[in-house]
Amino acid sequence: MNLFKWARTKSPWIIHFNTGGCNGCDIELTAALTPRFDLERFGILLEGSPRHADVLVVTGPVTLQVKDRLVRIYEQMPEPKHVIATGTCAISGAPFKECYNVHGGIDIVLPVDAYVPGCPPKPEAIIDGISKLIQKIKKE
Amino acid sequence: MGLDYAAVEKEVCKKMTAETIVSMIRILVFPGALFLFTLAFFYEWVDRKFFARLQNRYGPLHTGPHGILQPIADFFKLLSKEDITPHASDKLVFILAPIFYFALPLTTLFVIPILSQTSLISFEGDLIFVIFAFTLIIITVFLAGWSSINRFSTIGSMRAAVQMLGYEIPMGLVMVGPAIAAGSLSISRIVEWQSLNFWLILLQPLGFAVFTVCLLAELQFVPFDIPEAETEIVAGWRTEFSGRKLALLRLGRDLELVLASALITSLYLGGSQQFWLIPPIVIFLVKTTFAVMLLSLLRAVFARFRIDQMLSGMWKYLLPLAALQIILIQLGLGG
Numbered sequence: 059m060n061l062f063k064w065a066r067t068k069s070p071w072i073i074h075f076n077t078g079g080c081n082g083c084d085i086e087l088t089a090a091l092t093p094r095f096d097l098e099r100f101g102i103l104l105e106g107s108p109r110h111a112d113v114l115v116v117t118g119p120v121t122l123q124v125k126d127r128l129v130r131i132y133e134q135m136p137e138p139k140h141v142i143a144t145g146t147c148a149i150s151g152a153p154f155k156e157c158y159n160v161h162g163g164i165d166i167v168l169p170v171d172a173y174v175p176g177c178p179p180k181p182e183a184i185i186d187g188i189s190k191l192i193q194k195i196k197k198e
Numbered sequence: 199m200g201l202d203y204a205a206v207e208k209e210v211c212k213k214m215t216a217e218t219i220v221s222m223i224r225i226l227v228f229p230g231a232l233f234l235f236t237l238a239f240f241y242e243w244v245d246r247k248f249f250a251r252l253q254n255r256y257g258p259l260h261t262g263p264h265g266i267l268q269p270i271a272d273f274f275k276l277l278s279k280e281d282i283t284p285h286a287s288d289k290l291v292f293i294l295a296p297i298f299y300f301a302l303p304l305t306t307l308f309v310i311p312i313l314s315q316t317s318l319i320s321f322e323g324d325l326i327f328v329i330f331a332f333t334l335i336i337i338t339v340f341l342a343g344w345s346s347i348n349r350f351s352t353i354g355s356m357r358a359a360v361q362m363l364g365y366e367i368p369m370g371l372v373m374v375g376p377a378i379a380a381g382s383l384s385i386s387r388i389v390e391w392q393s394l395n396f397w398l399i400l401l402q403p404l405g406f407a408v409f410t411v412c413l414l415a416e417l418q419f420v421p422f423d424i425p426e427a428e429t430e431i432v433a434g435w436r437t438e439f440s441g442r443k444l445a446l447l448r449l450g451r452d453l454e455l456v457l458a459s460a461l462i463t464s465l466y467l468g469g470s471q472q473f474w475l476i477p478p479i480v481i482f483l484v485k486t487t488f489a490v491m492l493l494s495l496l497r498a499v500f501a502r503f504r505i506d507q508m509l510s511g512m513w514k515y516l517l518p519l520a521a522l523q524i525i526l527i528q529l530g531l532g533g
């Protein structure tokens with residue numbers, strides 16, 4: 059494995075974006091960063107700016123309002139970039155699926171690399187999702 | 199007239215090349231650039247790890263033994279990423295700012311004695327040069343944020359400039375303390391003086407405290423991370439930087455951390471001095487590691503100030519304390 063690929067698998071920085079979920083997934087994602095689970099063990103940092111991040115972690119369904127903004131955040135990230143859909147909402151729209159203001163899951167607007175199901179998924183599940191994404195980067 | 203000019207010339211050239219090679223190695227490898235890069239990465243790891251342990255976390259763990267390679271992984275990852283220059287930005291300044299931000303602390307580190315009691319470059323007045331370099335670093339920060347033409351960057355860079363007005367004067371004032379005690383404006387001379395007398399932290403504890411607080415502000419560490427306040431203005435003045443530029447900015451920050459800890463060590467903790475059979479470099483590394491841990495301890499136990507609180511606190515409390523320290527030295531205490 060070459061140096062740059064090694065570096066990419068060892069330091070995936072995430073940016074967190076809630077597209078209109080109920081906040082349950084956000085709390086679980088934050089919990090994954092706190093002392094009990096401590097994502098920094100794997101070199102994962104939460105970044106504020108999309109320009110610094112490698113992985114876009116989306117929670118919530120795509121609403122009519124947020125669609126353009128989600129795409130814009132994604133486009134602001136530098137290549138190579140990845141998307142993780144966290145929670146059933148982000149995967150399919152789940153409880154909000156039939157709503158008048160909802161498009162559905164994230165994958166109708168962005169290419170998604172990993173799905174983390176659950177409503178909300180446990181922090182362990184989120185860590186598992188990120189590690190699967192890292193496996194995927196390794197195989198590229 | 200029997201001089202063989204060609205032979206003499208050859209001899210002189212040989213001597214000069216040997217000298218150039220030695221000084222090149224000293225500047226580029228040890229204790230110059232390459233050594234300082236390694237030290238910068240190592241101290242970032244010390245800082246992150248210690249910070250995490252204080253928060254009851256583990257910090258970087260799986261990249262190399264105990265995560266020691268984590269800063270290097272971050273650096274190479276950022277190097278391999280796409281390098282975006284925003285369309286609206288002031289391109290020249292935007293490209294040059296990270297280079298300056300990384301080159302300035304590196305250059306400044308050359309005047310600090312690391313290997314022995316004299317530094318690579320030492321002249322009377324290099325303490326003034328260090329104060330000047332600190333100002334230049336903040337001006338670079340200001341230009342970096344300003345040239346991005348991003349609203350968050352602009353706010354961040356304005357805050358950085360305003361913050362400089364707060365801590366610059368107490369820091370400059372208090373750095374004169376060791377100079378008065380040693381009777382010299384050269385850092386190497388101050389270190390030498392301390393090896394003959396006491397460590398200055400014993401003589402000027404007040405100065406040491408003020409200097410540490412000002413360094414926290416200079417490094418933009420937590421109580422004073424106002425210019426890049428993550429929860430308020432995205433990433434402050436660094437918002438628009440990505441890829442290689444961000445890698446340089448991070449390396450620059452690490453070098454600044456090395457510079458700060460090296461200054462604490464040289465001005466107050468006796469610098470790199472021989473101790474029984476232990477070589478000065480080892481003593482220097484132990485002391486700077488201690489200084490880095492002190493800085494990250496302070497980073498972990500405080501919460502962020504507002505910019506106005508920071509400014510008024512600096513002018514109301516830190517400046518009088520710094521002046522008091524100088525007055526005490528003039529009265530014959532601690533000098």
Ligand code: SF4
Pocket residue numbers: 078079080081082083084117118119144145146147148152153176177178179
């Ligand atoms: S998946 Fe469940 S917990 Fe997560 S945002 Fe949607 S409704 Fe809330």
